[in-house]
Amino acid sequence: MSDRTNLDDVTAKLLERAAPGRTQFEDLVVVPVFAVIAALFLGALTMLATGVDLPTIGRSFIALGVGSFGSLNAISETLTAAAPLTLAGLGLAVGFRTGLFNIGAEGQIVVGGLAAVIVGFSLPGLPFAVLMPLCLLAGALVGAAYASIAGGLRAATGAHEVISTIMLNLISFRLLDYMLRRPWVQKIGRDDPISKSVPENAELPKLLDWIDPNLRVHAGIFLVLIAVFVVYWLLFRSKIGFEFRASGANPDAARYAGMHSKLIIVAAMATAGALAGLAGANQVLGVLGRATPGFSSGIGFDAIALALLGRSHPVGVLLAGLLFGALEAGGRQMQVDAGVSIDLIGIIQALIIVFIAAPLLVRAIFPWGFRKPVNKAGGRS
Amino acid sequence: MKHLRSNLIATTVAAAVTLGAAATASAFTACQVTDTGGIDDNSFNQTAWKGVQDAEAQLGIDGRFLESQAETDYEANINSLLGECDIILTIGFLLGDATQTAAEANPDQKFSIVDFAYDPTIPNVLGQVYATDQAAFLAGYLAAGMSETGILGTFGGINIPPVTIFMDGFHAGAMYYNEQKSADVQVLGWNPESREGLFTNNFESLDDGRAFAQNLYDEGADIVLPVAGPVGLGSAALADELGTDALKIIGVDADLYLTDPEKGHVYLTSIMKNMDSTVFQVIQSAKDGTFEGGVIVGTLESGGVGLAPYHDMDAIVSDELKAEIDAIKAGIIDGSIKVGM
Structure with missing residues (x-):
């Protein structure tokens, strides 16, 4: 028995040296999994409390699974919903790592998407290989510039980014309303605020429309994978990323070490804005094909939860994005199959975040899912 | 104890899932x-x-x-x-x-x-x-006849034809009243020529409904027509607080007296689109x-659109005005009154 404990000790130490510790694995994967289970259970209780009967609850959970991963269409919908969320979430993660609580992803999505649309329909003659990347670039640049306003205000005057990004969100909504009614933006023949459609050359191509034209998944998912890789490299392998993280962990120490704190704030906000702008471009070039009021549809706010859920780690954000995408696609199926209100999905999402934000609570509910502290007699249970 | 609880959870979920598998099917x-x-x-x-x-x-x-x-x-x-x-x-x-x-x-x-x-x-x-403008025309005439201040207000959700057709008809009805009675009732919030007006740009925010109605009220309007789905419920809440002597609301789509019974008393009438x-x-x-x-x-003729009963306001709408509304309705149906421009 004691030999076994010693062995466990040694393995644990070795593992800790070789790779990110087991605790990190538990935080990144095990806690979210159990949080989801607990949230689904509480969701079921909520449904019971609102008078939904057990068979319907069972049917709705089956629908949640089937609607998110149960068919090609379901997977396509999950990925379609996950793409913009993940992109925006990655941007927020960069901010969080730098100690910036950026609430402005929504506004950055709006201006980024708008810029992508305008570039798209303004240059319809360009070939796909030029126009599509150009639109994405426009989205990223304008998103970055917009976020830099908040970053610059913070660096120059100390104005808190929470306040300034919220205000910039509101400005972006009205700016969108205004722009969509300019004659050179507005769709011809329409009185309502709706932009011209982007030409096919600017669209992110659909990946599976040769199987079924209703499959919406598009090349944006590659953009997401590239972004995950780039953000990982940026945060953990590059000098500027180290500076981001150092400023986030202790701004005073970072400044003392000779880092340009003001520059770092602006750079981190710009990176976050570029990713959010890409998320906006992804929506208009991949899903909608044009801009309308409200095309951002709260993605920037969901992405905050998502970045927290993924512990501001690029891979964690990707997994959280898939989870949120799955909840969105599955939630739709819940409505179709079981007639359960879409609001319930919102409740379950919120519950998941509550549980993830309280890992100790999850550990207390599911003690057998986690490794016990190794120094206790008897090793793991 | 914790194990027991977890097992219980698993069993409940499993039971729910099994029961749920028996889905029902229907013909149509x-x-x-x-x-x-x-x-x-x-x-x-x-x-x-x-x-x-x-x-x-x-x-x-x-x-x-x-x-x-x-x-x-x-x-x-x-x-x-x-x-x-x-x-x-x-x-x-x-x-x-x-x-x-x-x-x-x-x-x-x-x-x-x-x-x-x-x-x-x-x-x-x-x-x-x-042809919502037909029913909205009646509402515009009615509102013009009922207004104490001589100022009516309207605002829309989004500037799209199914919304603005209400505002067109409402405006035209009020102008028809001016023509008939040599009155000078104004309609704020919509200009049928320039196609510009007040729009919340959403169909969700009750706060906007309240704020827009407040703005119109501040400009002197005592009857407001919100054409923005649930946004109008915010306007109704304002009218409820101010009192119906100060502000009345005209409902859209359904007879809001019936669908919004809590605030039912603030509705002068509703322009019904009998979807x-x-x-x-x-x-x-x-x-x-x-x-x-x-x-x-x-249309008015087919019963696809219509004006809702006055309900609680019935007593304050004069019989003369009621008769005129009926006459105009007949005129629209037989084509002798044109609602469009």
Whole structure:
């Protein structure tokens, strides 16, 4: 028995040296999994409390699974919903790592998407290989510039980014309303605020429309994978990323070490804005094909939860994005199959975040899912 | 203890899942996709859903609905119903493009859309549109006759034809009153020539409904027509607080006295767009096989649009005004009064 404990000790130490510790694995994967289970259970209780009967609850959970991963269409919908969320979430993660609580992803999505649309329909003659990347670039640049306003205000005057990004969100909504009614933006023949459609050359191509034209998944998912890789490299392998993280962990120490704190704030906000702008471009070039009021549809706010859920780690954000995408696609199926209100999905999402934000609570509910502290007699249970 | 609890959880979920597998099937299914206003908007999604419910009760069909949370949902929501439903009803002008895309990609699926007429028509889509300006004309005349301040207000959700047609009719009705009575009643919030006016740019925010009504009230309006679905409930809340002597509201789509009973007393009347009856007709035609693509138009004559009863306000509307409204209604139906410009 004691030999076994010693062995466990040694393995644990070795593992800790070789790779990110087991605790990190538990935080990144095990806690979210159990949080989801607990949230689904509480969701079921909520449904019971609102008078939904057990068979319907069972049917709705089956629908949640089937609607998110149960068919090609379901997977396509999950990925379609996950793409913009993940992109925006990655941007927020960069901010969080730098100690910036950026609430402005929504506004950055709006201006980024708008810029992508305008570039798209303004240059319809360009070939796909030029126009599509150009639109994405426009989205990223304008998103970055917009976020830099908040970053610059913070660096120059100390104005808190929470306040300034919220205000910039509101400005972006009205700016969108205004722009969509300019004659050179507005769709011809329409009185309502709706932009011209982007030409096919600017669209992110659909990946599976040769199987079924209703499959919406598009090349944006590659953009997401590239972004995950780039953000990982940026945060953990590059000098500027180290500076981001150092400023986030202790701004005073970072400044003392000779880092340009003001520059770092602006750079981190710009990176976050570029990713959010890409998320906006992804929506208009991949899903909608044009801009309308409200095309951002709260993605920037969901992405905050998502970045927290993924512990501001690029891979964690990707997994959280898939989870949120799955909840969105599955939630739709819940409505179709079981007639359960879409609001319930919102409740379950919120519950998941509550549980993830309280890992100790999850550990207390599911003690057998986690490794016990190794120094206790008897090793793991 | 903790193990026991966890096991209990697992068992309950498993039981629920097993029970749930026994799904029910029915002969005919009609599915409704709402816009972002939601199924319980006290307004047009809800009215259309009532048509589905009537069909459930009288024709024995199965009804289902999907609520859209965002514009990105429209296409996905329609797609997730393909093949599941005998007819898919999409509610609202904003679903026009998504419905067209889906209908052209799936020519065997029957669709019907409220508030959108395709030109040229699509063989598997029946558009339901309404000559709402006819009923709104009556409301405009009524409001002009009732106003103490001589100023009426209106605002819309989004500047799209099914919204502005209310405002056009309302404006025209008030102008007709001015013409007949040599009065000078003004309508704030909509200019039918420039096609510009007050718009909240959403169909969700009750706060906006309150703020816009407050602005109009501050400008002297004592009767306000909010054409923005549930947004108007915010205006009704303001009228409730100010008192109906200071501010009255005209409802849209449904008879809001009935669908919003808590604030029912603030509604002078409602401009009804009887989508429930056209939705019902469409479902019936799909069920008995007479469904055809095209357009149906609801008018005062067909009962597709109309003015709701005055309910609590009945006592303060003079008999003379009531008689004039009836005469105008007859005039619109026989064509002697033109509501359009």
